[in-house]
Amino acid sequence: MHKPINTASTALPIGLAYHDNKLCFDGQSLAELAQKFSTPLYIYSENILQNNAHAWWQAMRNNFGEYGEVAYAVKANDRIGILRSLAHSKHGNIPCSADVVSEGELLRALAAEIPPQKIIFSGCGKSNSEMKNALEQGVTHFNVEAEDELMRLNSIAKSIGAIANVSLRIVPNINADTHNKISTGRKKDKFGIEPAVARKLYLQKFEAIQFDGVAVHIGSQITKIKPFQDCFRVIAEWCEFLKNNGVQLKRIDLGGGLGIDERGQTTPTPEIYAQNAQKYLKLQNKKIRVLVEPGRSIAASAGLLLCRAITTKSIDDKICVVIDIGMNDFLRTALYDATHRIIPITKNNKKQNETKFTQNIWAVGPVCESSDTFGIQKELTETKNGDLLALTCAGAYGAVMTSSYNARPTPAEIIISKISEENSQSNSIQLLRNRGSIANEIKAENKAATKIHKF
Ligand code: LLP
Numbered sequence: 001m002h003k004p005i006n007t008a009s010t011a012l013p014i015g016l017a018y019h020d021n022k023l024c025f026d027g028q029s030l031a032e033l034a035q036k037f038s039t040p041l042y043i044y045s046e047n048i049l050q051n052n053a054h055a056w057w058q059a060m061r062n063n064f065g066e067y068g069e070v071a072y073a074v075k076a077n078d079r080i081g082i083l084r085s086l087a088h089s090k091h092g093n094i095p096c097s098a099d100v101v102s103e104g105e106l107l108r109a110l111a112a113e114i115p116p117q118k119i120i121f122s123g124c125g126k127s128n129s130e131m132k133n134a135l136e137q138g139v140t141h142f143n144v145e146a147e148d149e150l151m152r153l154n155s156i157a158k159s160i161g162a163i164a165n166v167s168l169r170i171v172p173n174i175n176a177d178t179h180n181k182i183s184t185g186r187k188k189d190k191f192g193i194e195p196a197v198a199r200k201l202y203l204q205k206f207e208a209i210q211f212d213g214v215a216v217h218i219g220s221q222i223t224k225i226k227p228f229q230d231c232f233r234v235i236a237e238w239c240e241f242l243k244n245n246g247v248q249l250k251r252i253d254l255g256g257g258l259g260i261d262e263r264g265q266t267t268p269t270p271e272i273y274a275q276n277a278q279k280y281l282k283l284q285n286k287k288i289r290v291l292v293e294p295g296r297s298i299a300a301s302a303g304l305l306l307c308r309a310i311t312t313k314s315i316d317d318k319i320c321v322v323i324d325i326g327m328n329d330f331l332r333t334a335l336y337d338a339t340h341r342i343i344p345i346t347k348n349n350k351k352q353n354e355t356k357f358t359q360n361i362w363a364v365g366p367v368c369e370s371s372d373t374f375g376i377q378k379e380l381t382e383t384k385n386g387d388l389l390a391l392t393c394a395g396a397y398g399a400v401m402t403s404s405y406n407a408r409p410t411p412a413e414i415i416i417s418k419i420s421e422e423n424s425q426s427n428s429i430q431l432l433r434n435r436g437s438i439a440n441e442i443k444a445e446n447k448a449a450t451k452i453h454k455f
Pocket of ligand 1: 073075076099296297336396
């Protein structure tokens with residue numbers, strides 16, 4: 001979400017509803033959660049998370065049969081509770097593979113009991129030790145992004161008697177029509193291998209490398225089908241090339257990237273995406289695995305960030321509401337000018353045009369940077385100090401991008417799970433991660449400082 005939204009006419013995001021003027025997420029009162037866990041607080045709905053993943057799984061199965069697969073992009077939200085919930089869904093049939101880009105993400109996926117054979121190691125800067133450890137853990141699928149990386153992987157795999165199945169991530173040179181900072185498929189971007197080099201590499205033989213397919217990823221938060229169609233066309237040509245040059249094509253990795261709208265709905269839908277992939281790839285019942293790696297479209301609408309207004313003041317022609325979350329708690333707005341709706345927890349029954357500040361309520365964070373702002377938020381009319389608010393669609397690239405900048409503790413994180421489908425009143429709440437503790441950081445630093453290393 002990078003375009004301004006007209007929140008006045010927009011229905012509430014998925015999972016949110018007012019009951020007796022109190023905002024609930026997945027049937028759970030947010031005010032009660034704030035009372036128990038305090039703010040800032042990331043709150044996830046397992047129900048929405050699993051439904052989003054299931055929509056992808058269903059779309060891939062509808063269009064590619066048993067060869068359609070979903071490999072969740074762990075970077076979007078890597079909390080063990082989230083990964084576990086995706087790997088062991090209520091739908092039972094999601095063979096949730098995982099796309100990881102670092103040893104840390106790999107460790108998290110393994111801790112969530114995702115089998116190593118179902119993990120794809122991607123990323124544009126894999127170190128030797130990361131590749132070695134991944135192979136030793138039983139990871140066999142790599143998406144390689146540089147000639148040098150391929151050579152290093154070959155010698156590492158050879159040295160430990162392993163074989164790495166490799167798809168080269170090619171540069172399709174496609175403009176994904178999204179924010180510049182999350183466009184990844186253009187010639188000028190840092191990702192992937194340029195076509196001439198990829199062609200040369202595919203024709204070479206390596207002792208410990210088995211080429212098994214082709215990979216691509218053109219960017220994130222893409223809300224139109226056209227860039228994907230262009231990409232599928234390019235991949236279809238690569239499949240032809242591989243077939244004509246003796247590479248046994250076993251998997252096509254289409255990357256992630258489908259965006260969401262202001263309500264958290266995936267747009268276009270996974271079904272439309274998969275239908276187009278099927279149409280353009282023209283695989284006609286060939287036994288080739290087709291993978292997508294969605295992150296945002298699975299996790300974003302499954303999470304919100306609960307916060308509180310701390311202070312209000314007039315600045316220029318605006319009413320400025322300072323909230324208790326900053327860019328350290330949620331970076332997307334400062335980094336990509338992303339629009340995330342902030343809504344009050346207690347319904348304000350006044351119509352927006354009855355208040356004189358409608359256009360000019362500006363939500364900002366407490367961090368000492370001018371970029372620490374959350375945009376004009378029309379729904380914050382009448383906000384008073386201490387009011388609870390919810391920043392919506394924060395489940396993807398929210399908690400994973402937090403820091404303790406300005407010595408601010410990172411938010412606590414909880415997940416709501418349904419105990420029974422019939423009764424929305426019966427939820428269980430699990431703490432996924434404690435609030436960060438600056439006191440603990442100070443203790444750890446003091447302890448570290450007692451060790452002197454002589455060189
Ligand atoms: N596969 C690869 C190789 C990727 O690099 C990414 C995202 C994905 C899959 C998942 O893409 P998704 O379905 O989530 O769009 N921090 C940014 C997003 C960075 C995305 C990086 N790569 C943000 O908050 O918008």
